[in-house]
Amino acid sequence: MKRHVLPGLRLSLGLTLFYVGLIVVLPLAALAVKAASLGPADYWSIVSSPRAVASYRVTVLAALGATVFNLFFGLALAWVLTRYRFPGRRIVDAMVDLPFALPTAVAGISLTALFSVHGWFGAALAPLGISVAYTPLGILVAMTFTSLPFIVRTVQPVLEDLDPALEEAAQSLGGSDFTIFRKVILPLLSPALLAGTSLSFARSLGEFGAIIFIAGNQPMKTEITALLIFIRLEEYDYQAAAAIASVLLIAAFLMLAVTNALQARALRYTVKG
Protein backbone atom coordinates (compact mmCIF):
# COMPACT_ATOMS: atom_id res chain seq x y z
CA MET A 1 0.00 0.00 0.00
CA LYS A 2 1.17 3.51 -0.81
CA ARG A 3 2.46 5.46 2.16
CA HIS A 4 0.52 8.59 3.04
CA VAL A 5 1.75 11.70 4.76
CA LEU A 6 -1.36 12.09 6.90
CA PRO A 7 -1.75 9.42 9.55
CA GLY A 8 -4.93 7.61 10.42
CA LEU A 9 -6.06 6.59 6.93
CA ARG A 10 -7.00 3.06 7.97
CA LEU A 11 -8.75 4.10 11.15
CA SER A 12 -10.74 6.98 9.64
CA LEU A 13 -11.60 5.12 6.45
CA GLY A 14 -12.62 2.03 8.42
CA LEU A 15 -14.81 3.99 10.80
CA THR A 16 -16.56 6.01 8.12
CA LEU A 17 -17.20 2.98 5.94
CA PHE A 18 -18.59 1.17 8.98
CA TYR A 19 -20.98 4.02 9.72
CA VAL A 20 -22.03 4.42 6.09
CA GLY A 21 -22.82 0.70 6.14
CA LEU A 22 -24.72 0.91 9.39
CA ILE A 23 -26.66 4.10 8.76
CA VAL A 24 -27.20 4.17 4.99
CA VAL A 25 -26.62 0.80 3.36
CA LEU A 26 -28.23 -1.45 5.96
CA PRO A 27 -31.70 0.18 5.96
CA LEU A 28 -31.67 0.42 2.17
CA ALA A 29 -30.68 -3.23 1.89
CA ALA A 30 -33.47 -4.20 4.29
CA LEU A 31 -35.86 -2.25 2.10
CA ALA A 32 -34.63 -4.03 -1.02
CA VAL A 33 -34.84 -7.44 0.69
CA LYS A 34 -38.38 -6.74 1.87
CA ALA A 35 -39.49 -5.63 -1.58
CA ALA A 36 -37.73 -8.59 -3.19
CA SER A 37 -39.64 -11.01 -0.98
CA LEU A 38 -42.63 -10.26 -3.21
CA GLY A 39 -42.87 -12.23 -6.43
CA PRO A 40 -42.31 -10.24 -9.65
CA ALA A 41 -46.03 -10.33 -10.50
CA ASP A 42 -47.11 -9.13 -7.06
CA TYR A 43 -44.41 -6.48 -7.04
CA TRP A 44 -45.47 -5.17 -10.39
CA SER A 45 -49.14 -5.13 -9.51
CA ILE A 46 -48.42 -3.11 -6.35
CA VAL A 47 -46.08 -0.55 -7.91
CA SER A 48 -48.24 -0.13 -11.01
CA SER A 49 -51.59 0.09 -9.23
CA PRO A 50 -53.57 3.17 -10.36
CA ARG A 51 -53.38 4.73 -6.90
CA ALA A 52 -49.60 4.31 -6.73
CA VAL A 53 -49.09 5.65 -10.27
CA ALA A 54 -51.29 8.66 -9.48
CA SER A 55 -49.13 9.33 -6.39
CA TYR A 56 -45.89 9.17 -8.45
CA ARG A 57 -47.39 11.55 -10.94
CA VAL A 58 -48.42 14.20 -8.44
CA THR A 59 -45.19 13.82 -6.44
CA VAL A 60 -42.84 14.05 -9.41
CA LEU A 61 -44.71 16.88 -11.15
CA ALA A 62 -44.96 18.95 -8.00
CA ALA A 63 -41.29 18.27 -7.20
CA LEU A 64 -40.28 19.33 -10.72
CA GLY A 65 -42.34 22.50 -10.45
CA ALA A 66 -40.90 23.33 -7.05
CA THR A 67 -37.35 22.66 -8.25
CA VAL A 68 -37.68 24.81 -11.36
CA PHE A 69 -39.11 27.63 -9.26
CA ASN A 70 -36.28 27.30 -6.75
CA LEU A 71 -33.71 27.15 -9.52
CA PHE A 72 -34.59 30.67 -10.63
CA PHE A 73 -35.58 32.11 -7.28
CA GLY A 74 -32.68 30.46 -5.43
CA LEU A 75 -30.16 31.73 -7.98
CA ALA A 76 -31.65 35.23 -7.76
CA LEU A 77 -31.52 35.11 -3.96
CA ALA A 78 -27.92 33.87 -3.91
CA TRP A 79 -27.00 36.60 -6.42
CA VAL A 80 -28.60 39.37 -4.39
CA LEU A 81 -27.04 38.13 -1.15
CA THR A 82 -23.52 37.96 -2.59
CA ARG A 83 -23.48 40.90 -4.99
CA TYR A 84 -25.26 43.69 -3.16
CA ARG A 85 -24.88 45.25 0.26
CA PHE A 86 -28.20 46.43 1.64
CA PRO A 87 -29.60 46.94 5.13
CA GLY A 88 -31.04 43.70 6.46
CA ARG A 89 -28.90 41.52 4.18
CA ARG A 90 -27.70 39.41 7.10
CA ILE A 91 -31.26 38.88 8.26
CA VAL A 92 -32.36 37.71 4.80
CA ASP A 93 -29.27 35.51 4.67
CA ALA A 94 -30.19 33.90 8.01
CA MET A 95 -33.83 33.46 6.95
CA VAL A 96 -32.77 31.28 4.03
CA ASP A 97 -31.95 28.54 6.53
CA LEU A 98 -35.28 28.71 8.33
CA PRO A 99 -36.93 26.00 6.21
CA PHE A 100 -34.11 23.71 7.40
CA ALA A 101 -34.61 24.60 11.05
CA LEU A 102 -38.39 24.68 11.21
CA PRO A 103 -40.15 21.36 11.85
CA THR A 104 -41.76 20.60 8.51
CA ALA A 105 -45.12 19.94 10.17
CA VAL A 106 -45.08 23.51 11.51
CA ALA A 107 -44.37 24.77 8.00
CA GLY A 108 -47.21 22.64 6.65
CA ILE A 109 -49.70 23.92 9.20
CA SER A 110 -48.70 27.58 8.67
CA LEU A 111 -48.91 27.24 4.91
CA THR A 112 -52.32 25.57 5.20
CA ALA A 113 -53.56 28.37 7.46
CA LEU A 114 -52.25 31.02 5.02
CA PHE A 115 -53.63 29.39 1.90
CA SER A 116 -56.98 28.13 3.20
CA VAL A 117 -60.01 30.05 1.93
CA HIS A 118 -60.02 32.19 5.07
CA GLY A 119 -56.25 32.66 5.28
CA TRP A 120 -54.42 35.82 4.15
CA PHE A 121 -53.21 34.41 0.85
CA GLY A 122 -56.15 32.04 0.28
CA ALA A 123 -58.70 34.84 0.69
CA ALA A 124 -56.79 37.02 -1.76
CA LEU A 125 -56.45 34.25 -4.34
CA ALA A 126 -60.04 32.97 -4.06
CA PRO A 127 -61.61 35.77 -6.17
CA LEU A 128 -59.11 34.91 -8.93
CA GLY A 129 -60.35 31.33 -8.87
CA ILE A 130 -57.04 29.98 -7.62
CA SER A 131 -57.12 27.54 -4.74
CA VAL A 132 -53.88 26.30 -3.27
CA ALA A 133 -54.77 24.41 -0.11
CA TYR A 134 -55.91 20.84 -0.74
CA THR A 135 -54.77 20.89 -4.39
CA PRO A 136 -51.55 19.77 -6.17
CA LEU A 137 -50.57 23.44 -6.20
CA GLY A 138 -50.46 23.27 -2.39
CA ILE A 139 -48.05 20.34 -2.61
CA LEU A 140 -45.84 22.42 -4.92
CA VAL A 141 -45.89 25.36 -2.49
CA ALA A 142 -44.92 23.14 0.46
CA MET A 143 -42.11 21.51 -1.52
CA THR A 144 -40.83 24.90 -2.67
CA PHE A 145 -40.71 26.10 0.92
CA THR A 146 -38.83 23.14 2.34
CA SER A 147 -36.29 22.80 -0.49
CA LEU A 148 -35.45 26.49 -1.01
CA PRO A 149 -32.15 26.54 0.95
CA PHE A 150 -30.43 23.88 -1.17
CA ILE A 151 -29.87 25.95 -4.30
CA VAL A 152 -29.09 29.16 -2.42
CA ARG A 153 -26.55 27.45 -0.21
CA THR A 154 -24.79 25.54 -3.00
CA VAL A 155 -24.59 28.51 -5.39
CA GLN A 156 -23.72 31.22 -2.86
CA PRO A 157 -20.13 30.12 -2.04
CA VAL A 158 -19.27 29.64 -5.71
CA LEU A 159 -20.63 33.08 -6.54
CA GLU A 160 -18.63 34.58 -3.66
CA ASP A 161 -15.41 32.98 -4.91
CA LEU A 162 -15.91 34.04 -8.53
CA ASP A 163 -12.90 36.19 -9.47
CA PRO A 164 -14.17 39.71 -10.25
CA ALA A 165 -11.35 39.98 -12.79
CA LEU A 166 -13.19 37.45 -15.00
CA GLU A 167 -16.12 39.81 -15.38
CA GLU A 168 -13.80 42.77 -15.83
CA ALA A 169 -11.93 40.88 -18.53
CA ALA A 170 -15.19 40.04 -20.30
CA GLN A 171 -16.22 43.70 -20.07
CA SER A 172 -12.92 44.93 -21.44
CA LEU A 173 -13.42 42.56 -24.37
CA GLY A 174 -16.73 44.29 -25.13
CA GLY A 175 -19.22 41.82 -23.59
CA SER A 176 -22.62 43.18 -22.54
CA ASP A 177 -23.88 42.40 -19.03
CA PHE A 178 -26.25 39.77 -20.35
CA THR A 179 -23.57 38.13 -22.50
CA ILE A 180 -21.18 38.04 -19.55
CA PHE A 181 -23.83 36.40 -17.38
CA ARG A 182 -24.71 33.85 -20.02
CA LYS A 183 -21.23 33.00 -21.31
CA VAL A 184 -19.02 33.48 -18.25
CA ILE A 185 -20.94 33.45 -14.98
CA LEU A 186 -23.63 30.86 -15.69
CA PRO A 187 -21.26 28.16 -17.03
CA LEU A 188 -19.07 28.58 -13.95
CA LEU A 189 -22.10 28.31 -11.67
CA SER A 190 -23.63 25.37 -13.48
CA PRO A 191 -21.97 22.57 -11.45
CA ALA A 192 -23.20 24.17 -8.22
CA LEU A 193 -26.61 24.82 -9.75
CA LEU A 194 -26.85 21.17 -10.78
CA ALA A 195 -25.85 19.96 -7.34
CA GLY A 196 -28.38 22.27 -5.69
CA THR A 197 -31.09 21.28 -8.14
CA SER A 198 -30.63 17.58 -7.56
CA LEU A 199 -30.63 18.03 -3.78
CA SER A 200 -33.71 20.22 -3.98
CA PHE A 201 -35.52 17.73 -6.21
CA ALA A 202 -34.55 14.77 -4.01
CA ARG A 203 -35.75 16.59 -0.91
CA SER A 204 -39.07 17.37 -2.61
CA LEU A 205 -39.59 13.74 -3.66
CA GLY A 206 -39.20 12.60 -0.08
CA GLU A 207 -40.93 15.49 1.72
CA PHE A 208 -43.73 14.33 3.98
CA GLY A 209 -44.46 16.50 7.01
CA ALA A 210 -45.09 19.82 5.33
CA ILE A 211 -47.17 18.35 2.54
CA ILE A 212 -49.70 16.17 4.32
CA PHE A 213 -51.30 19.17 6.06
CA ILE A 214 -51.78 21.26 2.93
CA ALA A 215 -52.38 18.52 0.36
CA GLY A 216 -55.77 17.27 1.46
CA ASN A 217 -54.48 13.75 0.73
CA GLN A 218 -57.23 12.61 -1.58
CA PRO A 219 -56.27 9.28 -3.18
CA MET A 220 -55.72 9.62 -6.96
CA LYS A 221 -55.58 13.44 -6.69
CA THR A 222 -53.39 14.88 -3.94
CA GLU A 223 -51.91 11.84 -2.30
CA ILE A 224 -48.09 11.86 -2.43
CA THR A 225 -46.03 8.68 -2.65
CA ALA A 226 -44.50 9.13 0.80
CA LEU A 227 -47.98 9.25 2.31
CA LEU A 228 -49.08 6.15 0.41
CA ILE A 229 -46.09 4.29 1.88
CA PHE A 230 -47.09 5.49 5.34
CA ILE A 231 -50.68 4.30 4.81
CA ARG A 232 -49.46 0.83 3.76
CA LEU A 233 -47.26 0.71 6.88
CA GLU A 234 -50.22 1.56 9.10
CA GLU A 235 -52.06 -1.32 7.47
CA TYR A 236 -49.14 -3.60 8.45
CA ASP A 237 -48.58 -4.27 4.72
CA TYR A 238 -44.80 -3.95 4.98
CA GLN A 239 -44.09 -5.61 1.64
CA ALA A 240 -46.30 -3.19 -0.29
CA ALA A 241 -44.75 -0.26 1.59
CA ALA A 242 -41.27 -1.52 0.70
CA ALA A 243 -42.24 -2.06 -2.94
CA ILE A 244 -43.54 1.48 -3.37
CA ALA A 245 -40.54 2.88 -1.48
CA SER A 246 -38.21 1.00 -3.81
CA VAL A 247 -39.69 2.96 -6.72
CA LEU A 248 -38.80 6.23 -5.02
CA LEU A 249 -35.33 4.84 -4.30
CA ILE A 250 -34.74 3.87 -7.92
CA ALA A 251 -35.98 7.29 -9.07
CA ALA A 252 -33.56 8.98 -6.68
CA PHE A 253 -30.64 6.86 -7.89
CA LEU A 254 -31.42 7.56 -11.55
CA MET A 255 -31.62 11.25 -10.89
CA LEU A 256 -28.31 11.30 -9.02
CA ALA A 257 -26.67 9.39 -11.88
CA VAL A 258 -27.96 11.89 -14.42
CA THR A 259 -26.88 14.94 -12.41
CA ASN A 260 -23.46 13.42 -11.79
CA ALA A 261 -23.01 12.86 -15.50
CA LEU A 262 -24.10 16.43 -16.25
CA GLN A 263 -21.78 17.75 -13.57
CA ALA A 264 -18.83 15.83 -14.92
CA ARG A 265 -19.56 17.36 -18.32
CA ALA A 266 -19.79 20.86 -16.88
CA LEU A 267 -16.50 20.36 -15.04
CA ARG A 268 -14.56 18.77 -17.86
CA TYR A 269 -12.30 21.83 -18.10
CA THR A 270 -10.83 21.02 -14.69
CA VAL A 271 -9.35 17.74 -15.92
CA LYS A 272 -5.57 18.11 -16.16
CA GLY A 273 -4.31 17.32 -19.63
Added chain:
Amino acid sequence: MKIRLDNVIKTFDTFRAVHGVSLEIESGELVALLGPSGSGKTTILRMVAGLEYADGGHIHFGDQDATDIPVRNRGVGFVFQHYALFPHMTVAENIGFGMSVSKVKRSKAEIAARVRQLLALVRLDGLGDRFPGQISGGQRQRVALARALAVDPKVLLLDEPFGALDANVRHDLRRWLREIHQELGITTIFVTHDQEEALDLADRVVILKEGRIVQQGTPQEVCRDPRDPFVLKFLGDANRLTGEVRAGRAIAGGAEIAAPGVADGPAEIFARPRDLDWSESGPGVAATVTRVLDRPGERRVIALAGTGEPLEFDVEPERAIVAGEAGFVTLRRAKVFSLA
Protein backbone atom coordinates in the same frame (compact mmCIF):
# COMPACT_ATOMS: atom_id res chain seq x y z
CA MET B 1 -3.35 56.46 -29.84
CA LYS B 2 -2.04 59.28 -27.69
CA ILE B 3 -3.19 59.24 -24.06
CA ARG B 4 -3.35 62.24 -21.80
CA LEU B 5 -4.16 62.22 -18.08
CA ASP B 6 -5.06 65.60 -16.74
CA ASN B 7 -4.95 66.05 -12.95
CA VAL B 8 -6.61 62.68 -12.29
CA ILE B 9 -7.77 61.95 -8.73
CA LYS B 10 -9.09 58.75 -7.17
CA THR B 11 -10.25 58.23 -3.60
CA PHE B 12 -11.35 54.93 -2.04
CA ASP B 13 -13.61 55.58 0.95
CA THR B 14 -11.29 57.82 2.96
CA PHE B 15 -8.02 56.76 1.37
CA ARG B 16 -6.76 58.87 -1.51
CA ALA B 17 -5.04 56.48 -3.90
CA VAL B 18 -4.16 58.95 -6.66
CA HIS B 19 -3.46 62.64 -6.09
CA GLY B 20 -3.84 64.76 -9.20
CA VAL B 21 -1.69 62.82 -11.65
CA SER B 22 -0.98 64.37 -15.06
CA LEU B 23 0.77 62.32 -17.70
CA GLU B 24 1.14 62.24 -21.46
CA ILE B 25 1.83 59.09 -23.39
CA GLU B 26 2.74 59.37 -27.04
CA SER B 27 1.20 57.16 -29.69
CA GLY B 28 3.14 53.90 -29.95
CA GLU B 29 5.09 54.47 -26.77
CA LEU B 30 5.82 51.71 -24.24
CA VAL B 31 5.55 53.18 -20.76
CA ALA B 32 6.11 51.60 -17.36
CA LEU B 33 4.33 52.79 -14.24
CA LEU B 34 6.79 51.87 -11.52
CA GLY B 35 6.27 52.11 -7.80
CA PRO B 36 6.04 50.21 -4.54
CA SER B 37 2.70 48.73 -3.47
CA GLY B 38 0.22 51.41 -2.51
CA SER B 39 1.74 53.93 -4.90
CA GLY B 40 -1.45 54.07 -6.98
CA LYS B 41 0.06 52.60 -10.14
CA THR B 42 -2.58 49.91 -10.63
CA THR B 43 -5.37 52.38 -9.86
CA ILE B 44 -4.05 54.69 -12.59
CA LEU B 45 -3.92 51.81 -15.06
CA ARG B 46 -7.47 50.77 -14.15
CA MET B 47 -8.70 54.32 -14.65
CA VAL B 48 -7.09 54.46 -18.09
CA ALA B 49 -8.88 51.17 -18.85
CA GLY B 50 -12.22 52.38 -17.49
CA LEU B 51 -12.35 49.67 -14.82
CA GLU B 52 -12.41 52.50 -12.27
CA TYR B 53 -13.80 55.96 -12.78
CA ALA B 54 -11.72 58.99 -11.83
CA ASP B 55 -13.17 61.15 -9.05
CA GLY B 56 -11.60 64.20 -10.60
CA GLY B 57 -9.65 65.23 -13.69
CA HIS B 58 -9.83 63.97 -17.25
CA ILE B 59 -8.46 61.14 -19.36
CA HIS B 60 -8.13 61.81 -23.09
CA PHE B 61 -7.63 59.22 -25.81
CA GLY B 62 -6.37 61.25 -28.75
CA ASP B 63 -8.76 64.20 -29.06
CA GLN B 64 -11.58 62.38 -27.33
CA ASP B 65 -12.45 62.79 -23.65
CA ALA B 66 -12.62 59.18 -22.50
CA THR B 67 -13.11 59.92 -18.78
CA ASP B 68 -16.69 58.62 -18.66
CA ILE B 69 -16.59 56.00 -21.44
CA PRO B 70 -17.25 52.56 -19.93
CA VAL B 71 -14.56 49.94 -20.35
CA ARG B 72 -16.48 47.93 -22.93
CA ASN B 73 -16.55 50.87 -25.33
CA ARG B 74 -13.11 52.26 -24.60
CA GLY B 75 -11.22 50.04 -27.01
CA VAL B 76 -8.50 48.95 -24.62
CA GLY B 77 -6.90 45.56 -24.23
CA PHE B 78 -6.30 44.71 -20.59
CA VAL B 79 -4.05 41.93 -19.35
CA PHE B 80 -4.77 41.05 -15.74
CA GLN B 81 -2.15 40.21 -13.15
CA HIS B 82 -3.48 36.68 -12.70
CA TYR B 83 -4.53 36.46 -16.37
CA ALA B 84 -8.30 36.13 -15.64
CA LEU B 85 -8.70 33.55 -18.40
CA PHE B 86 -12.16 32.00 -18.59
CA PRO B 87 -11.48 28.57 -17.08
CA HIS B 88 -14.39 26.83 -18.82
CA MET B 89 -13.34 27.94 -22.30
CA THR B 90 -10.52 26.52 -24.36
CA VAL B 91 -7.55 28.68 -25.25
CA ALA B 92 -9.07 29.30 -28.70
CA GLU B 93 -12.46 30.20 -27.20
CA ASN B 94 -10.77 32.56 -24.77
CA ILE B 95 -8.95 34.34 -27.58
CA GLY B 96 -12.07 34.42 -29.74
CA PHE B 97 -14.34 35.70 -26.94
CA GLY B 98 -13.98 39.38 -27.77
CA MET B 99 -14.70 38.78 -31.44
CA SER B 100 -17.68 36.52 -30.75
CA VAL B 101 -19.41 39.07 -28.50
CA SER B 102 -18.53 42.06 -30.67
CA LYS B 103 -21.19 44.14 -32.39
CA VAL B 104 -19.17 43.66 -35.56
CA LYS B 105 -20.45 40.27 -36.71
CA ARG B 106 -17.82 37.85 -37.92
CA SER B 107 -18.32 34.37 -39.29
CA LYS B 108 -17.07 31.37 -37.33
CA ALA B 109 -14.42 30.73 -39.97
CA GLU B 110 -13.25 34.34 -39.81
CA ILE B 111 -12.88 34.16 -36.02
CA ALA B 112 -11.10 30.79 -36.23
CA ALA B 113 -8.63 32.20 -38.78
CA ARG B 114 -7.88 35.24 -36.62
CA VAL B 115 -7.48 33.03 -33.53
CA ARG B 116 -4.95 30.87 -35.42
CA GLN B 117 -3.07 33.97 -36.45
CA LEU B 118 -2.95 35.23 -32.85
CA LEU B 119 -1.89 31.83 -31.56
CA ALA B 120 1.00 31.98 -34.00
CA LEU B 121 1.87 35.52 -32.88
CA VAL B 122 2.11 34.42 -29.24
CA ARG B 123 3.83 31.17 -30.29
CA LEU B 124 1.18 28.83 -28.97
CA ASP B 125 0.28 27.08 -32.24
CA GLY B 126 -1.53 23.83 -31.62
CA LEU B 127 -2.59 24.63 -28.05
CA GLY B 128 -5.98 26.08 -29.04
CA ASP B 129 -7.94 23.10 -27.74
CA ARG B 130 -6.42 23.07 -24.25
CA PHE B 131 -8.14 24.54 -21.25
CA PRO B 132 -6.32 27.26 -19.25
CA GLY B 133 -5.91 24.80 -16.36
CA GLN B 134 -3.87 22.55 -18.63
CA ILE B 135 -1.11 24.98 -19.66
CA SER B 136 1.78 26.62 -17.80
CA GLY B 137 1.77 30.08 -16.25
CA GLY B 138 3.88 31.60 -19.00
CA GLN B 139 1.58 30.13 -21.63
CA ARG B 140 -1.46 31.50 -19.82
CA GLN B 141 0.13 34.93 -19.81
CA ARG B 142 0.56 34.72 -23.58
CA VAL B 143 -3.04 33.58 -24.04
CA ALA B 144 -4.16 36.57 -21.98
CA LEU B 145 -2.15 38.85 -24.25
CA ALA B 146 -3.55 37.24 -27.41
CA ARG B 147 -7.08 37.60 -26.04
CA ALA B 148 -6.51 41.30 -25.34
CA LEU B 149 -5.01 41.84 -28.80
CA ALA B 150 -7.89 40.04 -30.53
CA VAL B 151 -10.20 43.02 -30.18
CA ASP B 152 -7.71 45.31 -32.00
CA PRO B 153 -7.32 47.64 -29.03
CA LYS B 154 -6.12 51.21 -29.45
CA VAL B 155 -4.23 50.87 -26.19
CA LEU B 156 -2.72 47.85 -24.45
CA LEU B 157 -2.66 47.86 -20.65
CA LEU B 158 -0.84 45.25 -18.58
CA ASP B 159 -1.12 44.93 -14.81
CA GLU B 160 2.04 43.37 -13.31
CA PRO B 161 2.27 41.19 -16.40
CA PHE B 162 5.12 38.98 -15.22
CA GLY B 163 4.58 39.17 -11.48
CA ALA B 164 3.42 35.58 -11.00
CA LEU B 165 6.08 33.91 -13.14
CA ASP B 166 9.46 32.50 -12.22
CA ALA B 167 12.64 34.38 -13.08
CA ASN B 168 13.62 32.56 -16.29
CA VAL B 169 10.17 32.70 -17.87
CA ARG B 170 9.90 36.33 -16.86
CA HIS B 171 13.11 37.17 -18.62
CA ASP B 172 12.05 35.48 -21.88
CA LEU B 173 8.57 36.99 -21.85
CA ARG B 174 9.99 40.45 -21.29
CA ARG B 175 12.09 40.29 -24.44
CA TRP B 176 9.20 38.76 -26.31
CA LEU B 177 6.74 41.48 -25.23
CA ARG B 178 9.23 44.07 -26.45
CA GLU B 179 9.33 42.33 -29.85
CA ILE B 180 5.55 42.19 -30.09
CA HIS B 181 5.35 45.87 -29.23
CA GLN B 182 7.87 46.64 -31.93
CA GLU B 183 5.90 44.59 -34.43
CA LEU B 184 2.45 46.01 -33.65
CA GLY B 185 3.43 49.54 -32.55
CA ILE B 186 0.48 49.73 -30.20
CA THR B 187 0.52 52.27 -27.34
CA THR B 188 1.27 50.22 -24.25
CA ILE B 189 1.26 50.95 -20.53
CA PHE B 190 2.35 48.40 -17.98
CA VAL B 191 2.48 48.42 -14.22
CA THR B 192 5.30 46.88 -12.24
CA HIS B 193 7.02 47.07 -8.90
CA ASP B 194 10.15 45.50 -10.38
CA GLN B 195 12.57 48.27 -11.36
CA GLU B 196 14.65 45.95 -13.53
CA GLU B 197 11.58 44.98 -15.54
CA ALA B 198 10.62 48.62 -16.03
CA LEU B 199 14.13 49.66 -17.07
CA ASP B 200 14.58 46.69 -19.43
CA LEU B 201 11.29 47.02 -21.21
CA ALA B 202 10.02 50.57 -21.27
CA ASP B 203 10.74 53.57 -23.51
CA ARG B 204 9.81 55.72 -20.59
CA VAL B 205 9.52 55.00 -16.87
CA VAL B 206 7.07 56.86 -14.63
CA ILE B 207 7.99 56.48 -10.97
CA LEU B 208 5.17 56.83 -8.46
CA LYS B 209 5.05 57.24 -4.73
CA GLU B 210 1.93 57.57 -2.59
CA GLY B 211 -0.31 58.45 -5.51
CA ARG B 212 1.98 61.05 -7.07
CA ILE B 213 4.49 61.02 -9.90
CA VAL B 214 7.97 61.57 -8.45
CA GLN B 215 9.93 61.39 -11.66
CA GLN B 216 9.53 60.32 -15.25
CA GLY B 217 11.94 59.88 -18.08
CA THR B 218 13.84 57.40 -20.20
CA PRO B 219 15.59 54.61 -18.30
CA GLN B 220 18.83 56.50 -18.87
CA GLU B 221 17.47 59.74 -17.44
CA VAL B 222 16.01 58.22 -14.28
CA CYS B 223 19.06 56.02 -13.66
CA ARG B 224 21.70 58.68 -14.25
CA ASP B 225 19.88 61.56 -12.66
CA PRO B 226 17.46 60.42 -9.95
CA ARG B 227 15.65 63.42 -8.60
CA ASP B 228 15.46 62.43 -4.95
CA PRO B 229 16.61 59.74 -2.51
CA PHE B 230 13.36 57.78 -2.97
CA VAL B 231 13.90 57.33 -6.71
CA LEU B 232 17.56 56.53 -6.21
CA LYS B 233 16.88 53.85 -3.58
CA PHE B 234 13.90 52.43 -5.44
CA LEU B 235 15.90 51.89 -8.63
CA GLY B 236 18.52 49.72 -6.93
CA ASP B 237 20.64 48.95 -3.88
CA ALA B 238 22.34 52.03 -2.50
CA ASN B 239 24.45 52.90 0.52
CA ARG B 240 23.52 55.96 2.49
CA LEU B 241 26.10 57.97 4.39
CA THR B 242 25.40 61.16 6.26
CA GLY B 243 27.99 63.86 5.96
CA GLU B 244 28.50 67.44 5.13
CA VAL B 245 29.12 69.53 2.03
CA ARG B 246 31.79 72.18 2.12
CA ALA B 247 32.76 74.22 -0.92
CA GLY B 248 31.50 71.70 -3.47
CA ARG B 249 32.92 68.62 -1.75
CA ALA B 250 30.95 66.11 0.29
CA ILE B 251 32.72 64.62 3.26
CA ALA B 252 31.61 61.60 5.29
CA GLY B 253 34.01 60.12 7.82
CA GLY B 254 37.27 59.91 5.98
CA ALA B 255 35.71 59.66 2.52
CA GLU B 256 35.29 62.56 0.15
CA ILE B 257 33.69 63.16 -3.20
CA ALA B 258 32.98 66.10 -5.47
CA ALA B 259 29.44 67.44 -5.11
CA PRO B 260 29.14 70.29 -7.57
CA GLY B 261 26.16 72.53 -7.13
CA VAL B 262 25.12 71.18 -3.72
CA ALA B 263 24.62 73.82 -1.02
CA ASP B 264 26.96 73.78 1.97
CA GLY B 265 25.67 72.05 5.09
CA PRO B 266 24.51 68.58 6.16
CA ALA B 267 23.92 66.18 3.28
CA GLU B 268 23.04 62.59 2.41
CA ILE B 269 25.49 60.73 0.20
CA PHE B 270 24.25 57.74 -1.81
CA ALA B 271 26.53 55.27 -3.58
CA ARG B 272 25.78 52.01 -5.41
CA PRO B 273 27.62 48.91 -4.11
CA ARG B 274 29.93 48.87 -7.13
CA ASP B 275 30.87 52.52 -6.61
CA LEU B 276 32.62 51.89 -3.29
CA ASP B 277 36.27 50.81 -3.02
CA TRP B 278 37.82 48.79 -0.23
CA SER B 279 41.38 49.19 1.01
CA GLU B 280 43.37 48.03 4.00
CA SER B 281 44.71 51.49 4.79
CA GLY B 282 43.11 54.93 4.94
CA PRO B 283 41.94 57.43 4.18
CA GLY B 284 38.26 56.48 3.99
CA VAL B 285 35.36 55.45 6.17
CA ALA B 286 36.60 52.93 8.72
CA ALA B 287 34.55 49.73 8.55
CA THR B 288 34.56 46.08 9.63
CA VAL B 289 33.45 43.27 7.32
CA THR B 290 30.53 41.28 8.77
CA ARG B 291 29.72 38.92 5.91
CA VAL B 292 30.78 38.11 2.35
CA LEU B 293 28.21 36.89 -0.19
CA ASP B 294 29.56 35.14 -3.27
CA ARG B 295 27.74 35.84 -6.50
CA PRO B 296 28.50 34.74 -10.05
CA GLY B 297 29.96 38.07 -11.17
CA GLU B 298 31.30 39.59 -7.96
CA ARG B 299 31.69 39.25 -4.23
CA ARG B 300 29.21 41.33 -2.23
CA VAL B 301 30.67 42.53 1.07
CA ILE B 302 28.48 43.56 3.95
CA ALA B 303 30.28 45.76 6.43
CA LEU B 304 29.58 48.00 9.37
CA ALA B 305 31.01 51.51 9.30
CA GLY B 306 32.59 52.94 12.45
CA THR B 307 29.67 55.37 12.61
CA GLY B 308 27.25 52.41 12.85
CA GLU B 309 25.94 52.71 9.30
CA PRO B 310 25.67 49.44 7.36
CA LEU B 311 27.54 49.35 4.04
CA GLU B 312 27.33 47.03 1.06
CA PHE B 313 29.91 46.99 -1.70
CA ASP B 314 31.22 44.70 -4.42
CA VAL B 315 34.77 43.52 -4.90
CA GLU B 316 36.44 41.49 -7.64
CA PRO B 317 35.72 37.75 -7.57
CA GLU B 318 39.44 37.05 -6.99
CA ARG B 319 39.78 39.35 -4.03
CA ALA B 320 40.43 37.59 -0.70
CA ILE B 321 38.32 39.13 2.01
CA VAL B 322 36.86 37.55 5.13
CA ALA B 323 34.44 38.46 7.88
CA GLY B 324 36.07 40.34 10.75
CA GLU B 325 38.58 42.12 8.54
CA ALA B 326 38.92 45.85 9.16
CA GLY B 327 39.64 48.44 6.48
CA PHE B 328 38.52 51.61 4.79
CA VAL B 329 35.83 52.42 2.25
CA THR B 330 36.27 55.20 -0.29
CA LEU B 331 33.76 56.66 -2.72
CA ARG B 332 34.36 56.38 -6.45
CA ARG B 333 31.02 57.77 -7.55
CA ALA B 334 28.10 59.08 -5.52
CA LYS B 335 24.98 61.19 -5.59
CA VAL B 336 24.69 63.90 -2.94
CA PHE B 337 21.44 65.42 -1.72
CA SER B 338 21.48 68.37 0.64
CA LEU B 339 19.65 67.88 3.93
CA ALA B 340 19.47 71.59 4.60
